[in-house]
Amino acid sequence: MRYNARMDVKQQIPLSQFSTMRLGGTAAYVLEIHDRFAIAAALAWAKERGLPVIMIGVGSNIVWRDEGFPGLLLVNKIKRFEEQQEDDENYYVTIGAGENWDEAVARTVAKGMTGIEALSLIPGTAGATPVQNVGAYGQEIAQTLVSVEAYDTQTGTLVNIPAIDCAFSYRTSRFKTADRGRFMITAVTLHLLRRNPQPPFYGAVQAYFDEHDIHDYTPQALREAVVAIRRSKLPDPATVANNGSFFANPIVDEGTLSQLTADYGTVPHWPAGEGQVKIPAAWLLEQAGFKNFHDPETGMGTWPAQPLVLVNEHAAHTAQLLAFKQQIIDTVHQKFSITLEQEPELLP
Ligand SMILES: Cc1cc2nc3c(=O)[nH]c(=O)nc-3n(C[C@H](O)[C@H](O)[C@H](O)COP(=O)(O)OP(=O)(O)OC[C@H]3O[C@@H](n4cnc5c(N)ncnc54)[C@H](O)[C@@H]3O)c2cc1C
Known part of the structure; x- marks a missing residue:
């Protein structure tokens, strides 16, 4: 129990709080991960006890079984927002896996960058976006993702996986298929552009622009259109499961x-x-x-x-x-x- 106390592992926690559908049994152990270098110790702790491990963000794409999870649930809370490089055209940013995705989108949009603004208001964390190659309103993360930083449970090392090796296609990637559960994602690096998004836009977005007489297609305008459309069509998981x-x-x-x-x-x-x-x-x-x-x-x-x-x-x-x-x-x-x-x- 030495690691247990130091690592603040919680026991017998209802999984309903880790799914926006608010259903599911009990997790035997739950640990928040705030630092990428804490993952190795957490895995060693689980290994000593013969426990399976799952890493999650906030559960907006998870349905937990009623039987619960008899292992260690790692909740990714890794924060980071590191601007790597920028010039007149390009902008590279590394975002911690535990960052709220929409807040990260808002930050890049505020800087005038295009590439992920149509993914505004998608619930969850930045680290989960490559898992199912999140997409909406004509953009998907595969289009701007440069690399995924992850702890590889097979080799016990931190690795950088270039986008080309992520096996992205519609709503899927290697993280959801061949390598499900292998990589604990710690950050994503994106390449965005300092310019306006280019038409043609997704039908509903263009209709919003026309209706509101918007002709200056800035990243902020596209973000606002997507937020308005999503709010009119989708329930807020904070209030509706x-x-x-x-x-x-x-x-x-x-x-x-x-x-x-x-x-x-x-x-x-x-x-x-x-x-x-x-x-x-x-x-x-x-x-x-x-x-x-x-x-x-x-x-x-x-x-x-x-x-x-x-x-x-x-x-x-x-x-x-x-x-x-x-x-x-x-x-x-x-x-x-x-x-x-x-x-x-x-x-x-
Ligand atoms: C109202 C609503 C609207 C949505 N709209 C869209 C949409 O428009 N487009 C879209 O693509 N999705 C959409 N989603 C689905 C969801 O928001 C995304 O899949 C999101 O990326 C999940 O983030 P999360 O942090 O909640 O991940 P979780 O639900 O916690 O995890 C999802 C999967 O990723 C894995 N995972 C999560 N974080 C990590 C990590 N750091 N390392 C390794 N594995 C990890 C988990 O094990 C699990 O397999 C929507 C969901 C809701 C509730």
Whole structure:
């Protein structure tokens, strides 16, 4: 228990406080990490006790199982905001993994930089952004990320992983797939540009600019547009328990799209690589009858302004969320023969 006292490991903590869906069992041990050099000692502590380890940010993309986590949960609180290099065009910044993402975006926007302003208001930490290659309104972190600094649990060293080695694609990376759990991310380095964002903008953003007669497309203007659009469509996880979009937008081949168009008329979609299109999962949910849907049995519902956001209205157990989720997946599959994939991670 020597390390325990020194490292302030807490015991038997409800996992609901580490998920914006506010569900889940109990974590056996929880430790906040404020310094990248504290990770090795924390892992040694867990190893001595034969415990599994998971590192998280604030749980805005996590659903915890009711069974809980019998290991050591590391909550990343590493703070850092280091401007590496800047000139008339370029700006490089290293951001600690535990920094609040939106605050970091605000700081770069205030300096007039473009690159991440469309990712404004995405809940969570900077360190989690590469994990699912966060994206919104036409930007994704893969476009500006230079490298990820992480503690490699396989080699026991701090490493710098260049973006090209992160295996980024739509809402995923090596941190979520082949190397899940291997790297404890301590910082991200981004390359932003000192200029205005360039049109064409995402449809909803352009509509906002037009409606508000905005023609000076500064990073700040784009940030404000995105913040306003998100506030009008998405619930604030501080007051409404949710994990944002619960399903990824499915990618289907053009043959499937033709069939859907024949059956349902106009089907919203956008290109997703050779012969493939992405269909908004929100449209599928609406067509399947889940718009503004409230299920008294599970205590779950869909957010009125955006059915893709499942909200915990009064569910007490993850099993209820999973039952609701399955009901949606089955109904959508029956109607469209498309299988929706869950976006937030079910842990452990
Ligand atoms: C209302 C709402 C809106 C959202 N909108 C969007 C959106 O527009 N676009 C989008 O892409 N996402 C969106 N999300 C999802 C979520 O905000 C992002 O995935 C975010 O990056 C999660 O950050 P977090 O700190 O909460 O990570 P967590 O939920 O704590 O963790 C997510 C995953 O990353 C891992 N992880 C976290 N930090 C580290 C670290 N330092 N080292 C190693 N692994 C780590 C965890 O183990 C877990 O696997 C939304 C969520 C909500 C609630």
